[in-house]
Amino acid sequence: MEIKEEYITENKTECKRAILAVRDTLDVVGGKWKLVLLTILMRGKRRFRELSREAGISPRILSKELQELEMNGLISRTVCDTKPITVEYDVTPYSETLHEVLDALNRWGVQHRHKIINTP
């Protein structure tokens, strides 16, 4: 039971640092939709209606989520000069930094579903 005080302190600040970082991430991509939208866009650019259908999200919410993602530099919005006008959303170079996060979430979800199904 001999634990040096400095170790404890060190551990506590490291813990605080980790909490802060996780919170920061959640502030940007937390909530019900952002990570799902990024998951879709990672697999190719989409138009507004396409995203709405594919994610099953109402236009009002979708609009808000996309704006927030764009403000954080995680997606790009391009108005195409078609008739009628279409708007393309796509990932950005910066959102590539989220690959690790998205992949981890994806893998865990797959793994968890398997586990649930195989443990009655």
Added chain:
Amino acid sequence: MEIKEEYITENKTECKRAILAVRDTLDVVGGKWKLVLLTILMRGKRRFRELSREAGISPRILSKELQELEMNGLISRTVCDTKPITVEYDVTPYSETLHEVLDALNRWGVQHRHKIINTP
């Protein structure tokens, strides 16, 4: 512009699979607190009040979150025969599978904060 139909279809089902997986994960560890709580517990077991203080979470919410995490096998709850009784919460072997997710979130948060600070 020659894209084989089968590729598109393949891409779509892969995308659906990914959406499902990410949603599954979010159903289990989504929300404001669960990932933060796991971040803390990954760094050592805590008691109820400790968690409450460290995360800055009110007892009502904390109690609910802990129950949900326990139901999903992600944390353990141990009543200790002390006076007064204390309860220890800890990670489980299964929650180790979330290491990848938590690490990715942690790293991204650190990276993002740096980016924000260095881009005025």
Added chain:
DNA sequence: GTAATCTGTTACAAAAAGGATACCGATTAC
């Protein structure tokens, strides 16, 4: 002319999530 497409916005309602505070019974420290 009618219906359907596109990207959003607006107004309103509902639900979910989260927070504040007091309190329980048992115990310890002063």
Added chain:
DNA sequence: GTAATCGGTATCCTTTTTGTAACAGATTAC
């Protein structure tokens, strides 16, 4: 005897999030 500790619940309330439906203005297809 007073205050503080422990884990947790109960009550009430506020905030956030989400959904629904209608609509805009412009164009195309029939």
